[in-house]
Amino acid sequence: MPYSHSPLPTPADTPVAPADIRLVVTDMDGTLLDDDKRPPAGLWETLEQLRERGVLFTPASGRQYATLAREFAPAARGMVFIAENGTYVVRDGVELSSDPLEPDVVARVVAAVRRLSADGVNVGAVVCGKRSAYVERTDVPFLTEVRRYYVENRIVEDVTAVDDDILKVALYDFGPAERTTAPALAPFAGSHQVVVSGEHWVDVMNRTADKGAAVRALQRELGITPAQTMVFGDYLNDLQMMDTAEWSFAMANAHPEVIRRARHLAPSNNDDGVLRTVRRMLGLPDPARPTG
Incomplete structure (x- = not known):
């Protein structure tokens, strides 16, 4: 059941001009994936367009690394995966950071x-x-x-x-x-x-591990600023991530606390909100639709 957002402050409207974005970080469930856990149409085409522009696309999820690597297998080369809610960060099978429990x-x-x-x-x-x-x-x-x-x-x-x-x-x-x-x-x-x-x-x-800490470490390593970063989330484990980017987006059906924390609002996960927003901000063409 979607949350009612009418009593909440509305984040700023999504900008329409292309922006100097170098890093796109997105939660998976309730954010990139629809409620049936399906990826949005045109995902692989859009990921290739981002790669050609030098934009790093990074899933940030509570899911394990093996699950994320399998789901993104067609585009996993060079992709950074923020797994286990930020406690394990991997690129091309190589651990970049981890924060295990005692x-x-x-x-x-x-x-x-x-x-x-x-x-x-x-x-x-x-x-x-x-x-x-x-x-x-x-x-x-x-x-x-x-x-x-x-x-x-x-x-x-x-x-x-x-x-x-x-x-x-x-x-x-x-x-x-x-x-x-x-x-x-x-x-x-x-x-x-x-x-x-x-x-x-x-x-x-x-306490030292969360998605936000993982994103900040990635920004430092790659020399990417918050102004060059987009993040998308919908639930409470995405809150810290909202603070890492000037382009922070809560999904339209997000938890109220995430909407309060984000600077902008994206369409819901069931309306392909992540890809629609990314394509709009970066001036990417909509994916080709099959004919016949």
């Missing part, structure tokens, strides 16, 4: 999830490593949700005993995560980030 933190978060489950909350933990995601639950509804975002996943007896660098612990709550699971994780908020990344997802990460 094992004792992972153990304490997992113990909290187990207590919630024992109290009747329908929730499960996904321990997100560099090589794979790890779960203990084996029921089909839970695994179906996990496998949407983590193509590399393993069922293990104890997720706290895996041999991997753990980037974050993601919790899938079959109820409203913002009202149930997130408050239960409040004890971790003083030392770590507890981020509601979707209607049913909550992520626990290091």
Whole structure:
């Protein structure tokens, strides 16, 4: 159900003149992808046009790197992937940065999830490593949700005993995560980030890791300014990213907090808002439509 935006301040209208953009960063779910998880029409053509202009297109998602690399396989060469909500940044299979959790933190978060489950909350933990995601639950509804975002996943007896660098612990709550699971994780908020990344997802990460920090590090490495950067997002895990770019866009159906934080408003994810805005600002032609 889209949020009602009528009581909120309206971000500035999208400019129509071409801009000196060098970096385009976009969230995936609820932003680039439509509600059925489909990419927008003309994506590959537009990505090739951006490459020809020297503009770097960077997905920034709570999804794992393996999932993003598979989804963008036709255009992945040279692309930077900001995965796991900024805790893992990779280009051409080479790690640029990572921010793993300490094992004792992972153990304490997992113990909290187990207590919630024992109290009747329908929730499960996904321990997100560099090589794979790890779960203990084996029921089909839970695994179906996990496998949407983590193509590399393993069922293990104890997720706290895996041999991997753990980037974050993601919790899938079959109820409203913002009202149930997130408050239960409040004890971790003083030392770590507890981020509601979707209607049913909550992520626990290091305080130093988020999409915004990853974008700033990328800007420094490439010599790109906020004035040359566009970012797009729709949910609470995109908030820090809104502060990294002069061209920050909330989707029309975004969470109200994201709309308040962004400088501009883009059409919804179901209206191809990211690509329409990028093409408009950079003066790119609309993708050719098949005839016949």
